[in-house]
Amino acid sequence: MTNATGxxxxxxxxxxxxxxxxxxxxxxxxxxxxxxxxxxIEGGYGPIVDLIDQGLLAKLIQDSRPDAVVNAAAYTAVDKAETERAIAQRINADAVGELGALLAARGTPFIHYSTDFVFDGTSDRPYRETDTPNPLNVYGETKLGGETALLASGAPTLIFRTSWVYGSRGANFLLTMLRLFKEKDELRVVDDQIGSPTWSRMLAEVTALVLYRVLRGDLDLKAVGGLYHLTGTGEVSWYGFAKAILERSGLDCHLIPITSVDYPAPAKRPAYSVLDNAKFRETFGLWMPHWRESLEQCLELIPPSGT
Ligand SMILES: NC(=O)c1ccc[n+]([C@@H]2O[C@H](COP(=O)([O-])OP(=O)(O)OC[C@H]3O[C@@H](n4cnc5c(N)ncnc54)[C@H](OP(=O)(O)O)[C@@H]3O)[C@@H](O)[C@H]2O)c1
Structure with missing residues (x-):
């Protein structure tokens, strides 16, 4: 299926x-x-897949006969997961292991995403792939379960751990802030959680660049497969991120920095979850831009009335 030119x-x-x-x-x-x-899960663009349904996965792989699989589905409701452990476990861990086993049997490359929330946030430097995970919440535990199951499945795989994903579409911090800036005169935002905002589009662009090389046969996943950290460059608190969004939005709102203690949520979050991208850069020769640069580009795509 592959020759010297791809x-x-x-x-x-x-x-x-x-x-x-x-x-x-x-x-x-x-x-x-x-x-x-x-x-x-809605089936609007192609086949319906519900990762909860065990029988569907084998049929999906059989019917679609893929040369590669990318899994961007996950149970991502971090707070809700605290009371829906079984569903989160099924979608984030068990289904991922099953997909891994199906693709291992076929030797099909499988790209999957995981999260900074596998770490407990006590590090004083950006987390490396070799650091020991210790999730603080159910979402992080189940995503870690997915990583473990996938790595054990023997599938040729790349797992990209990312963080603080936002974009011009979907439920995310950027769009929530833009909406709240219009609705409120004053907003309290957590200033003691530090991470790296990652633009969904950049993550998708870089994923495609890597998959291109895999499909051409230029990258042997037996040699380079496994876990990688892949996030926007730089770090900031949620408050700092909100401030940067406000400055570029042209909207008016008084932002007040608060601590996590002042903003209780069902799921605990790591205080520091910056991921070191060095392994990804060195292996694939690709760089993620600084989060500020991506934020500016993303904001250009959002019409003022679009939130
Ligand atoms: N968002 C973040 O800040 C963040 C941070 C770190 C890592 N990640 C990881 O990055 C990846 C992509 O996340 P994202 O931000 O794109 O999340 P997202 O916007 O929540 O998208 C997840 C998708 O999975 C679908 N899904 C949920 N349950 C499903 C099921 N049972 N079967 C099939 N599909 C199902 C969701 O459909 P519905 O919307 O209809 O439920 C949604 O379309 C995930 O692996 C996530 O864990 C995300």
Whole structure:
């Protein structure tokens, strides 16, 4: 299927979770690589896939005969997961392990995403892939379960741990802030959690650049497969991120920095979850831009009335 100049037939790429923040961007960025089979829970763009349904996964793989699979679906409701452990476990861990086993049997490359929330936030430097995870919440535990199950499945896989994902579409901090700036004169934002905002579009662009090389046979996942940290460069608190959004939005709102103690939530969050991207850069020769640069580009895509 591959010769010295790349694939001889149009590769079939199964995208799972095609209607999420990252999935929606992947529909576009993967389209240049081959035929994208865009599966989602709603089924609007292609086949329906519900990761809760065990029987569906084998059928989906069998019917779509993919040359590669990208899974952007996940149970991402961090607070709700505290009371819905079984569902989060099924979607984020068990289903990912099952997909891994199905793809291991076929030798099909599998790209999957995980999270900074696998860490407890006590580090005094950006987390590396070799650091020991210790999730503080159910979401983090189940995502870590997915990583472990996938790595154990023997599938040729790349797992990209990312963080603080936002974009021009979906439920995210950027769009929430833009809406609240219009609705409120004053807003209290947590200033003691530090992380790296990641634009969903950049994540999708870089994923496609890596998958291109995998499909061409330029990257051997037996050699380079495994866990990678992949986030926007730089770090900031939620308050700092909100301030940067406000400055560029032209809107008016009084921002007040608060502590996590003043903003209780069902799920605990790490105080510091910056991920070191060095392994990704050195392996693939690709860089994620600084979060401020991506934020500016993303804001250009959002019409003033679009929030
Ligand atoms: N968002 C973040 O800040 C963040 C941070 C770190 C890592 N990540 C990881 O990055 C990846 C992409 O996240 P995202 O931000 O794009 O999340 P998202 O916008 O919440 O998208 C997740 C998608 O998964 C779908 N989904 C949920 N349950 C499903 C099921 N049972 N079967 C099939 N699809 C299902 C959702 O559909 P519905 O919306 O209809 O439920 C949604 O379209 C995930 O692996 C996530 O864990 C995200």
């Amino acid at each position: 694939p001889t037939e149009r590769p079939r790429i199964l995208l799972i979770g095609a209607n999420g923040q990252v999935g929606w961007e992947l529909r576009r960025t993967l389209a240049g690589l081959g035929e994208v089979i865009a599966a989602s």
